Amino acid sequence: MPLSLNPQIHRIGLPGIRKFSNLLVNFPNAINLTIGQPDFAPPEAVKRAGIYALENNLTTYSVNAGLIELRKAVSTFLADKYQCQYDANTEILVTNGASQAIDSVLRTILQEGDEVILPAPIYAGYEPVISYCGAKTVYLDTTDTGFQPSATKLKELITPKTKAVIFNFPSNPTGATITPDQMDALAEVLKEEDIYIVSDEIYSENTFSGEHRSFGYYFELKDRLFLIHGLSKSHAMTGFRIGFLLADAPLIQEVVKVHSFNAICASVPSQYAAIEALTNCRDTPAIMNESYIRRRDYVYKRLKAMEIDVQLPTGAFYIFPSIKKFGLTSEEFAVRLLKEAGVGTIPGSVFTPYGEGYLRITYAYSDQELEEGMNRLERFIQTL
Structure with a gap:
């Protein structure tokens, strides 16, 4: 055979x-x-930090979750910028780009027959991972609502099979953002539902109108929220492959298991460069x-x-x-x-x-x- x-x-x-x-x-x-x-x-300072790591042989494995110095920098940055409260020791995981964070989260939470809601159009990297986990994608049409997800439509799509909803705002491919009022409406629906929320906010720093509001702002959602960030877009660091996953400690504890087998840890010289990006290159x-x-x-x-x-x-x-x-x-x-x-x-x-x-x-x-x-x-x- x-x-x-x-x-x-x-x-x-x-x-x-x-x-x-x-x-x-x-x-x-x-x-x-x-x-x-x-x-x-x-930024030049970011490149120098990476070079320093290489020249000083800071090239061994880090702990699976990432350098504690970097996780502290992530925690401080997200708290300062978006009022998100995550403990550096237990609630932050450094990944090889946001894409690896997405993959690790979905492989952690999805089972055969689960449904995942995607506001559409949306980035093409989610549906294939959902599929190879044996789950089904359910689309939330945003083409008639200015490419912004309707809270009413979202509620109508949730069924007993719904395991998660994924958001990506600011949006790839539409460039749409969600206003605070719209976020409040979505949060009101989600806090009543027993489903996971995966919020890919990789473009949060590229917000041109108003201020970005993170789903991490809603503390009542924290026990079911996976918040994804990274430096590829904000600091032109696509090749450094540094992403961040933030979630409640019991959730991170499970995702780290997947991460430890498929990546062990993120690139360590890149982690040192990321510390510089988040601490001294915020502008x-x-x-x-x-x-x-x-x-x-x-x-x-x-x-x-x-x-x-x-x-x-x-x-x-x-x-x-x-x-x-x-x-x-x-x-x-x-x-x-x-x-x-x-x-x-x-x-x-x-x-x-x-x-x-x-x-x-x-x-x-x-x-x-x-x-x-x-x-x-x-x-x-x-x-x-």
Whole structure:
């Protein structure tokens, strides 16, 4: 008999974002607006901290949960910035990026037959993990509520099979944020329900309108909340692979088991760099946000001038215009835009079926690239 693989793996394709970004290898002159990666370098002090760790042989394993110095820095930062109270010794886990935190949490809580609610469109990295855990995804449509989850809709979707709901705000791919009033309404529903809350707040520092409110703000939800953060977006540290998971001590105790077998610990030189980022480089995100806001406004203005239906993002560094009026699927539109006009974007269908008819454009690129990308897009749509 032939050897078999886990059948759940056959149901999972390669990440749609990477599928399209990888296509650009064949189009060397294309403008790449695909990957959500800051075009800034990490702060010099952060790089020096990592170099110091290497030069002084701070390269052995840390404890599974991460350096206590870093966990203390995380605890202080989240308390100062978002009024989240988590004990550094028992309630914080340092992971290899936010993605590993997501994977470890879902593998800890999900069983065969469970249901997980996802507000959609949403980042494409959750559903495959839910699937290979044997659970089922239930989508909460946000396309008619400004890409913000309705508390009423959420309550209607919760069933005895619901194990968790996942939030990602500011949102990838839409750039939407949630107002404090909307957060209050969601919290009112969730505090009455016996389900886990996974809040991926990796873009919290990239909030352009108002102030980000964390689900960690609601103390009454703490016993069921998994709060995910990291430094990839806020400090341009994507390759350092540093994420943070914050949760009530009994929950962290269980997730550490998964983490200890699939990663042992996060990169130790990166952990030392992360301490510097959180203690002495807190102003870095605000500096980068000045550029993001200028770039957002430029792309938004150009799209509106092309008479494309689009919502102004209030966070992250993505914009999610509708391309429904052109009569093409989002994948057809993205492929043709790349092949015929030399602009790389991500079709909205990558971000659940509710993203169909949209296009994700990343504006974490230089002003020159964005201008040329918009010029090419404008010429392209004139041919449709």
